[in-house]
Amino acid sequence: MGLVYTMPHEVSYYECDMSGQMTPSMLVAVAIKASEQQSEQLGRGTAYIHELGLNWIITEYEIQVKCLPSVGEKLTIKTEAISYNRFFCYRNFWILNEQGEELVSIQAIFALMNQETRKISRVQDVIIEPYESEAIKSIRRTANFLPVESFETTSLNILYYDIDENHHVNNAVYFTWMFAPLGLEFLSTHELLDSHIRFEKEVVYGDQPIVSFEKMNEGETVITKHEILVAGNVCSRGQMLWRKKEIK
Amino acid sequence: MGLVYTMPHEVSYYECDMSGQMTPSMLVAVAIKASEQQSEQLGRGTAYIHELGLNWIITEYEIQVKCLPSVGEKLTIKTEAISYNRFFCYRNFWILNEQGEELVSIQAIFALMNQETRKISRVQDVIIEPYESEAIKSIRRTANFLPVESFETTSLNILYYDIDENHHVNNAVYFTWMFAPLGLEFLSTHELLDSHIRFEKEVVYGDQPIVSFEKMNEGETVITKHEILVAGNVCSRGQMLWRKKEIK
Missing domain, CATH: 3.10.129.10 (Hotdog Thioesterase)
Incomplete structure (x- = not known):
């Protein structure tokens, strides 16, 4: 199991639809912000990845919604890089309300794309080590x-x-x-x-x-x-x- | 001159374009958030306006950009409801960087729309008083x-x-x-x-x-x-x- 990173987030009106509920687009955007902050904290931010000629891309999202957050809600975004294999990194997110209740959970699959060839690149140990994720052999079936x-x-x-x-x-x-x-x-x-x-x-x-x-x-x-x-x-x-x- | 309201804002990657600069859409969305917060603080928030059968709408923006904010910048959004006449309210915004330098200024014109007729409604004293804006007779020419x-x-x-x-x-x-x-x-x-x-x-x-x-x-x-x-x-x-x- 990997290190857990926690980020507070207050929902702004412009992150919401006409009914005042957070849009799914903004939900994943805010989640990804939490993972980017964790990467910066661990010395594996965008600049580091770019220097290796790589970019992080997302290949899949699975999202379970108990209740979409509403405008003004003070959320906690928790994220953890769970595991990785040769090509894919599995990261989960949990979005909690002020009472600590889980509103949304997200399972995301990340990969590294070579900037020049635009093909998926192997996950290098030096990139992934600081997250303390579990190395696995299998490719997860969704x-x-x-x-x-x-x-x-x-x-x-x-x-x-x-x-x-x-x-x-x-x-x-x-x-x-x-x-x-x-x-x-x-x-x-x-x-x-x-x-x-x-x-x-x-x-x-x-x-x-x-x-x-x-x-x-x-x-x-x-x-x-x-x-x-x-x-x-x-x-x-x-x-x-x-x-x-x-x-x- | 009206009361000044100040809101901090840190620029997220999803508020930026591919070059990492804040988009004009997000710039005005964040500015409007500051004015909404001021209205809430003064007891003139959305619920109050809705109870009168009204909505705030924007009729005009003039924006001067010295430099668009970048991802990660810690901004201060300042806003002031400057003046108003029978139908229009004039509000300015200033977006400052961490050093207090002005990056962007916005002059916005607001009006109140009747929810049913969807026509512009007269500005009522009871709505506008708490902002301490100046009452003016003239309609500003842009x-x-x-x-x-x-x-x-x-x-x-x-x-x-x-x-x-x-x-x-x-x-x-x-x-x-x-x-x-x-x-x-x-x-x-x-x-x-x-x-x-x-x-x-x-x-x-x-x-x-x-x-x-x-x-x-x-x-x-x-x-x-x-x-x-x-x-x-x-x-x-x-x-x-x-x-x-x-x-x-």
């Missing part, structure tokens, strides 16, 4: 994505501010993209319970991405399946579980 | 916008998360929209010196906005003119002044 069968598609605009220092679309943007075709009526009446996103190919400025999605009712809940495609290739897959919001 | 003559247009997608609690596109989104057609090559090689945006009509979910823009070289600087249109009507006008970035 749930498979159901294929998007009967879909509608919407084209997306890549904006300058969607691009991050890795010169590709930032991982947090994909939530907004995947949710786009669900529309205001659905999004304002449903709450997200569970989210699983895999990033398979980078999307870069100048690409013309589209999002395809499919909605399936499952009793009390709704499953939505999402794919981001560029020129017919799947770049990212998502699957979300929703429940109708209780009217207050 | 610079006129040059017409966008020889333009290119790009269509925009309204995303669920662009909509704020006022049920219209949040003012901060317009910066991203206006800058969209400038493209990565221009935006990554130019720095914003000056920005003037006027909000004339709300844009709501389901609208199909387009942005038209024109670029004019003026010696060492570039002027860009922007209009956001819905069904042929101008909803917002912007004019920006840019300078080529020095290569470091």
Whole structure:
């Protein structure tokens, strides 16, 4: 088990949707900030990684939501680099409210990308040692994505501010993209319970991405399946579980 | 002159563009947070305004940039509700770095919108008194916008998360929209010196906005003119002044 890092965070109005709940994009952005702070603290910050010709990228998120944080809430973000194998690093996040109750948990998979070849690079001991993560041999299996069968598609605009220092679309943007075709009526009446996103190919400025999605009712809940495609290739897959919001 | 409110703010990576500089959208979002905190402190927060059937809206921003804040910078946001007349409230913001140097100044015009009619409502003394702003008779004249003559247009997608609690596109989104057609090559090689945006009509979910823009070289600087249109009507006008970035 790795070192645990803790960061306080107060939710600002601009991190929230029209109902005052934190958006999934901001949730992961704030979580990643905690992991970046831990890396800085351990002498493995962005400058160190860049000097090795590498960048951290995210390849997968699994998120369980008990309750999305609200504007003004004082949160604690806890994170721990759990384990790693030759190519992947497994890091968990827990988002707690002021009473110490867990609101959200996130399991993320990180990898190191070579800046020049843009391919995944082996995890070097010198990078990973300070986190005290467990070295493992196996590659973790996550749930498979159901294929998007009967879909509608919407084209997306890549904006300058969607691009991050890795010169590709930032991982947090994909939530907004995947949710786009669900529309205001659905999004304002449903709450997200569970989210699983895999990033398979980078999307870069100048690409013309589209999002395809499919909605399936499952009793009390709704499953939505999402794919981001560029020129017919799947770049990212998502699957979300929703429940109708209780009217207050 | 009004009461001055001061808020600290540390710049997060997700508030920045790919070069690590704070985006104009986040700059105004953080500034507005300071004014909201002042309103809460003075007993004139969102709940109070909503009970009167009103919402604060922004009708205009004028922004002068000496230097955009960078990731990790510890800022001080100062704000003061300077003056008001029957319909408009004038509020200034100053964004200072850790050394107390002014990086950005913002002059904003606020108005109160009736939640039902969505028309501008008179400024009531009971709302404005605690800010100790100066009552003035005149309506401040701001610079006129040059017409966008020889333009290119790009269509925009309204995303669920662009909509704020006022049920219209949040003012901060317009910066991203206006800058969209400038493209990565221009935006990554130019720095914003000056920005003037006027909000004339709300844009709501389901609208199909387009942005038209024109670029004019003026010696060492570039002027860009922007209009956001819905069904042929101008909803917002912007004019920006840019300078080529020095290569470091």
